[in-house]
Amino acid sequence: MLQSAGLRVVAVQNPLTSLADDVAATERAIEAAPGDVILVGHSWGGTVITEGGTADKVKALVYVAAFALPKGQSATSATAGSPPAPWTSTLQKDSGDFLTVPQEGLGKYFAQDATPEEVAVLAATQQPSAARLFDERLTRAASETKPSWFVVAKADGAIPPAFEESMAKAIKAHITELEGNHLIMLTKPRSVADVIIDAAKSVR
Template sequence: MKQLSVKNVVIVHGAFADASGWEPAYQLLRAHGFNVTLVQNPTSTLQADVDATVAALDRQDGPVVLVGHSWGGTVITQAGVHAKVDSLVYVAAFVPDAGESTLDLVQSAPILEVNGILPPDEKGLVYLDKDKFNATFATGQTKAKSDFMYDSQIPLTVTAFTDKVTVAAWRTKPSYAIMPTDDGTVNPVLERKMYDRAKCNVTEVTGGHTFFMNDPESAVRVILTAAGAM
């Protein structure tokens, strides 16, 4: 492995989960010599998550690889214009353009045959369906792990889904993307379309939407590449 040209990594988790699922990747990145910061998103509005990410970026002592999973892709698209961001890594993620919302992207593609996202409740909160959780979101996880992930899920608000980004960092920053072969949350057709539009350097990996939890090596290899270490 070459000497690190970027030594800081900031990871932005997706909806319905917190940053703890990234601990295996965190440990590997630390072993490679990176300083790693994991953002804990409020998932209440896009701006709230962007603000949390910008606060993390402000604390870095140099250039950053900014990583976003799923909904986190929308967040890093907006926050990634930060001066310290050297490159972006989209992990099974949404990649909107300026003027687009996450919902706009979802509605631009066919609905998945098995769709685990429930309609918003009376408080405007969106959850995942328990019966479909393992098949769509926690593919590849043990039943015990999947059950824990379901019971600890963090809802996303309708507001966050409909908030539009105002800038697209991928237009000015080198962008990398990971496309899992069995993603049951983000439509692979949409995923490929977004990655192609953003001219991402795409890596396909075997696994589901949260593959990085049990195969952190695949995610870390792409982050290493984005950091100029491969």
């Protein structure tokens, strides 16, 4: 959909080993881009684009059911004092301290609107995340200077929708609320694509 709209699209492969490593992967993609860049981040990816989006080539940020935290915060610190999200009880940790969400947890909390076949593919292609990711604090925040857009997933079972909305308002983002789960780009792809295209048009 984005390519059909004339946008050049690059999907950054975050190693999910540390915030620094993920930001480095994003910065390489920014450097390689032939023109202006809009960064789109889903879930943890919101932290990555916030930390890694300060380059002059980056003209806008799009958060899709994502963390949009201020400098000095981490996902863990930002949610301190709140009851643990139910999905965290399903996490499986390996000997290297990497986390995965089992297929049952993905279907129940992340992709309630997806088909069983889609959930099975998500489980099969899921990349484990280093447990320390969620404790790593932002050292800079591109959202302080870049215009932002935010898709709030109103049935999100991973990040509370009210928290998404509060983060979006804090960074003065253009907010779009969609009925759907955490993986809203899978179940409402056209609506999410339209937000990204709108961001692109605004900075051309």
